[in-house]
Amino acid sequence: MEIKVSLNNEKFRYDIYQMFNIFFTFHDISFVKEGEDFSVVIEDNQVYLKYKTSSYTESLDNEGTKEQIKRFIFKVLSDITGDKYPWGTMVGIRPSKIAFNLLEKDKNEQEIVDYYKKNYLASEEKARLCLEVARYEQKLVNREEKNISIYIGMPFCPTRCLYCSFASNPISGCKSLVDPYLNALSFEIKKIKEYISQKGLNIETVYFGGGTPTAVDNEQFEILMEQIYEGFIKERGVKEFTVECGRPDSITKKKLEAMKRFQVTRISINPQTMNDDTLKGIGRNHSVEDVIEKFSLARELGFDNINMDIIVGLPNEGLNYIRKTCDNIFKLNPESLTVHGMSIKRASKLHENLVLKQEVSIPLQKELNEMYEETKNLAEQLDMHPYYMYRQKNMVGNMENVGYSKEGKECVYNIQMIEDKQTIIALGADAVSKVVFLEENRIERFGNVKDVKEYVNRVEEMVEGKITLLNTLYNKY
Numbered sequence: 001m002e003i004k005v006s007l008n009n010e011k012f013r014y015d016i017y018q019m020f021n022i023f024f025t026f027h028d029i030s031f032v033k034e035g036e037d038f039s040v041v042i043e044d045n046q047v048y049l050k051y052k053t054s055s056y057t058e059s060l061d062n063e064g065t066k067e068q069i070k071r072f073i074f075k076v077l078s079d080i081t082g083d084k085y086p087w088g089t090m091v092g093i094r095p096s097k098i099a100f101n102l103l104e105k106d107k108n109e110q111e112i113v114d115y116y117k118k119n120y121l122a123s124e125e126k127a128r129l130c131l132e133v134a135r136y137e138q139k140l141v142n143r144e145e146k147n148i149s150i151y152i153g154m155p156f157c158p159t160r161c162l163y164c165s166f167a168s169n170p171i172s173g174c175k176s177l178v179d180p181y182l183n184a185l186s187f188e189i190k191k192i193k194e195y196i197s198q199k200g201l202n203i204e205t206v207y208f209g210g211g212t213p214t215a216v217d218n219e220q221f222e223i224l225m226e227q228i229y230e231g232f233i234k235e236r237g238v239k240e241f242t243v244e245c246g247r248p249d250s251i252t253k254k255k256l257e258a259m260k261r262f263q264v265t266r267i268s269i270n271p272q273t274m275n276d277d278t279l280k281g282i283g284r285n286h287s288v289e290d291v292i293e294k295f296s297l298a299r300e301l302g303f304d305n306i307n308m309d310i311i312v313g314l315p316n317e318g319l320n321y322i323r324k325t326c327d328n329i330f331k332l333n334p335e336s337l338t339v340h341g342m343s344i345k346r347a348s349k350l351h352e353n354l355v356l357k358q359e360v361s362i363p364l365q366k367e368l369n370e371m372y373e374e375t376k377n378l379a380e381q382l383d384m385h386p387y388y389m390y391r392q393k394n395m396v397g398n399m400e401n402v403g404y405s406k407e408g409k410e411c412v413y414n415i416q417m418i419e420d421k422q423t424i425i426a427l428g429a430d431a432v433s434k435v436v437f438l439e440e441n442r443i444e445r446f447g448n449v450k451d452v453k454e455y456v457n458r459v460e461e462m463v464e465g466k467i468t469l470l471n472t473l474y475n476k477y
Contacts, residue, residue: 037051087400132385146201150207151209269291271310291328432448
């Protein structure tokens with residue numbers, strides 16, 4: 001369905017689009033000269049919005065700010081649609097960063113909550129969520145320039161999920177690329193290890209993600225884990241080594257044993273849902289029973305810090321589905337839980353099915369709010385607290401991704417990544433390194449090429465470019 005908006009001031013076009021996109025996420029929103037559904041006029045220190053026979057207006061402060069205009073549009077659209085979005089006007093930002101910065105300026109709790117409510121029309125609940133997350137981030141966030149983290153990416157998966165837009169290639173069709181990729185990654189590990197040792201940098205955390213790191217076979221996984229261990233873990237006093245095992249159909253006892261042997265401290269087993277019909281619908285070749293079996297196996301082998309990911313708003317799932325997922329996860333009792341809101345990426349098959357073909361359904365806003373409440377209740381029942389959070393564009397319900405954990409089981413890497421206070425050296429196809437200049441409060445990035453073949457052919461170039469960027473900060477050491 002198309003939503004047509006006429007606008008007399010192009011200066012605010014992007015901001016007004018974002019407000020309409022909150023309420024009409026899966027519609028085609030276009031700005032037109034005539035035949036509009038909505039008309040927005042900004043002039044003479046006034047903003048007007050007309051819809052059918054209704055007209056709304058508000059006086060602007062001085063010449064008006066984009067935030068004031070966004071609040072006006074948001075309130076009017078909320079009145080028209082009857083939908084309540086608890087994040088208010090906040091779009092495409094990391095909301096806990098605001099609370100973190102205000103805490104650093106010694107603002108008190110009520111001042112911070114009021115700031116969210118006044119400036120963004122966020123609910124008190126979301127404001128306090130940001131505040132709680134920021135307090136944990138304050139405890140763990142990096143403050144030393146020579147402390148770094150390492151990210152290693154595996155661009156292969158058993159299959160491609162319906163909602164995925166990441167650099168993940170179904171491994172069955174890429175078998176000829178796996179060994180060349182692992183060889184190129186091995187080269188990058190060796191060169192970055194040498195650089196870190198030369199500069200005397202301190203590795204705080206290592207995160208092996210993807211894709212699905214366990215998508216490769218047992219032997220390939222063992223060899224790569226040993227290289228990561230020798231390069232970045234052995235005798236370095238690393239605080240945390242995470243492997244995102246991901247899908248249970250790729251997890252084997254031998255791979256788990258290799259992780260234990262090479263000192264992995266935290267793993268992630270990610271069902272996304274504990275409903276078999278949804279798993280089949282989103283393109284996953286495993287069952288709920290497989291999730292339970294592999295989780296139990298990890299426990300038997302001594303893993304005492306296991307995360308589980310779930311997604312709220314998966315195609316054709318409603319409140320009863322999320323309740324079943326929460327009930328199953330409660331029985332497993334993981335140490336941490338990451339709750340993702342479904343994000344409809346244009347590069348995903350889900351976007352095509354939902355927007356173009358209308359083959360799947362997404363819950364209405366009221367039900368989505370109730371589904372999120374179920375996940376919050378689950379975290380509380382598991383004695384977990386929220387410790388990191390981020391948001392994405394085009395999330396169903398304009399909600400959030402939030403990580404919960406038991407005390408002392410927070411993923412330090414996640415906090416460093418979200419808060420942009422630590423240099424992350426990223427290895428592998430489509431991995432983006434970021435160099436954090438703490439004293440200057442700025443970040444520079446270097447992205448490896450996304451295509452696996454290109455990465456293999458250009459890995460030396462990728463290493464050289466990364467080191468050149470790193471030297472802009474670390475040449476003094």
